[in-house]
Amino acid sequence: MHEWPLLIFTVLIPASVGAILFLWFTHGNIAKSNGDTIKIMKIPLLVIAILSIIGLIGSFFHLGYPLNALNAIRGFGRSWMSNEIVATGAFIALACLTAGLTIVQKKINPILMLITGLVGVIDIYCMATAYAVTRVNGWNHLNTYFVFYGTAFSLGPILAASLLAPSLKGEAIQKVIKWAFAFSIIGIAVQLIGSAMFNAYIPEIQTISGETAANKMVPYSGMIGVRWVIEIAGLLLLAYLSLNTKKNMKYAFIYAALIFFVLAEGVSRYVFYVLGS
Amino acid sequence: MVQLGFFINNEYCNGCKACVIACKDKNDLEVGVNFRRVYENSEGDYVERDEAFIQNIQTFFTSISCNHCENPACVKGCPTGAMHKREEDGVVLVDQNKCVGCKYCIWNCPYGGPQYNEKIGKMTKCDFCIDLIDKGENPACVGACPMRALDYGPIDELRKKYGNVRDIKGLPSSSITEPNIVINANKYAK
Numbered sequence: 001m002h003e004w005p006l007l008i009f010t011v012l013i014p015a016s017v018g019a020i021l022f023l024w025f026t027h028g029n030i031a032k033s034n035g036d037t038i039k040i041m042k043i044p045l046l047v048i049a050i051l052s053i054i055g056l057i058g059s060f061f062h063l064g065y066p067l068n069a070l071n072a073i074r075g076f077g078r079s080w081m082s083n084e085i086v087a088t089g090a091f092i093a094l095a096c097l098t099a100g101l102t103i104v105q106k107k108i109n110p111i112l113m114l115i116t117g118l119v120g121v122i123d124i125y126c127m128a129t130a131y132a133v134t135r136v137n138g139w140n141h142l143n144t145y146f147v148f149y150g151t152a153f154s155l156g157p158i159l160a161a162s163l164l165a166p167s168l169k170g171e172a173i174q175k176v177i178k179w180a181f182a183f184s185i186i187g188i189a190v191q192l193i194g195s196a197m198f199n200a201y202i203p204e205i206q207t208i209s210g211e212t213a214a215n216k217m218v219p220y221s222g223m224i225g226v227r228w229v230i231e232i233a234g235l236l237l238l239a240y241l242s243l244n245t246k247k248n249m250k251y252a253f254i255y256a257a258l259i260f261f262v263l264a265e266g267v268s269r270y271v272f273y274v275l276g277s
Numbered sequence: 278m279v280q281l282g283f284f285i286n287n288e289y290c291n292g293c294k295a296c297v298i299a300c301k302d303k304n305d306l307e308v309g310v311n312f313r314r315v316y317e318n319s320e321g322d323y324v325e326r327d328e329a330f331i332q333n334i335q336t337f338f339t340s341i342s343c344n345h346c347e348n349p350a351c352v353k354g355c356p357t358g359a360m361h362k363r364e365e366d367g368v369v370l371v372d373q374n375k376c377v378g379c380k381y382c383i384w385n386c387p388y389g390g391p392q393y394n395e396k397i398g399k400m401t402k403c404d405f406c407i408d409l410i411d412k413g414e415n416p417a418c419v420g421a422c423p424m425r426a427l428d429y430g431p432i433d434e435l436r437k438k439y440g441n442v443r444d445i446k447g448l449p450s451s452s453i454t455e456p457n458i459v460i461n462a463n464k465y466a467k
Contacts, residue, residue, distance in 0.1 A: 062379065063378050063398070064377070064378020064379075064380070064397075064398025065376065065377055065378040065398040066377070068374075068376065068377040068378075069377055071357035071359070071375050071376075072357055072377050073356070074358045074375070075358055078353060079353065079355060081354060081356040082356040085356065130381075131384075133385075134354070134385050135385060135386065135449070135453070139384075207449060208316060208387060208389055208447070208449060209389060210447070276384055
């Protein structure tokens with residue numbers, strides 16, 4: 001597997017999309033229970049914008065000749081890879097604009113946050129389609145979409161919650177964690193549905209090498225198991241935090257859950273790129 | 278517009294790979310970079326019958342380069358427009374000034390046509406030896422084949438001469454990209 005740059009790119013971008021949508025979803029609640037929303041949202045928005053930029057920079061390392069990188073948008077409309085790059089650029093620009101305006105104007109703009117998130121949702125569609133339309137055995141299946149959207153839903157909310165945690169207290173953080181837990185269940189469910197459908201599918205061989213997804217996956221079955229154990233452990237941690245009625249929230253547990261989800265999604269993507277290697 | 282294509286006689290091909298070597302030599306290709314490749318398709322085994330071993334082995338070889346397809350998936354997928362199909366003869370080429378080395382064409386081509394060059398960080402591929410054709414010579418692979426198993430020319434003429442087969446055992450369905458090849462299928466390849 002040589003696709004580390006793409007792994008970083010396709011984990012960070014969906015995670016940023018999920019995180020920004022989660023911030024939009026929870027900002028009303030936060031505004032009600034805490035006074036200074038700007039102070040609370042500023043750092044998370046900024047970090048999400050930075051993470052998405054890191055994702056994009058990561059993708060440059062995939063290119064053999066990055067000096068020609070601008071050419072990669074020439075195929076917009078024809079090539080799904082170009083569509084993905086344009087949509088990613090739009091999402092990052094909007095994420096930076098949202099963070100920038102929050103800092104400069106000292107005002108939260110929920111509509112801009114929502115638009116950024118929705119452009120991100122379109123971006124994830126382009127990202128998944130760029131793989132789904134190739135000849136790579138195992139990529140041309142609905143599961144590819146479920147894998148990418150699953151990252152947005154499972155990793156995004158816990159990422160946003162971890163960024164909000166230091167500036168939230170008591171009930172407010174409890175609420176945020178509860179919502180993060182609920183969305184993570186959706187994220188993991190989406191991936192499980194995709195995975196279950198994938199198991200009952202024999203992809204047509206469309207390459208002369210004749211390699212099948214099933215054959216490539218054989219050495220990685222243990223790794224896939226470990227990935228699910230880590231992901232479920234992260235979910236259990238979130239469940240524990242959500243059900244915790246004590247006032248003192250264990251912040252270390254929130255960050256531990258984040259690390260678990262990052263690892264699980266990273267391994268999931270690693271296995272995904274094994275198919276194309 | 279004339280569309281150039283290859284004829285592959287895999288009834289004659291004995292898998293000597295002279296075509297691969299001639300192509301590597303002509304294009305000065307590194308180890309692992311092969312504009313033309315020969316795929317071996319073998320089946321069968323030695324089976325014990327009473328006091329003897331009998332074999333039912335079937336083997337045939339298919340020499341494949343870029344098939345300069347009618348609907349090249351590499352061209353459609355290329356984000357930069359570097360991968361393009363030439364108007365005058367339908368040859369699929371890479372514009373090195375545009376290529377970004379993203380390798381997306383590798384994931385799109387059913388035949389393993391695009392070959393990545395690590396040294397320059399860009400994609401390379403069979404260019405049908407258009408320079409040799411301009412000089413009135415054969416493409417290197419066609420000229421090198423000791424079995425006369427390869428031929429080239431306008432695809433319409435090749436089809437008139439050799440027929441219309443391009444779907445054989447071991448090759449991806451021609452419906453994906455409409456490759457400009459004609460094959461005389463080996464008896465085991467049908």
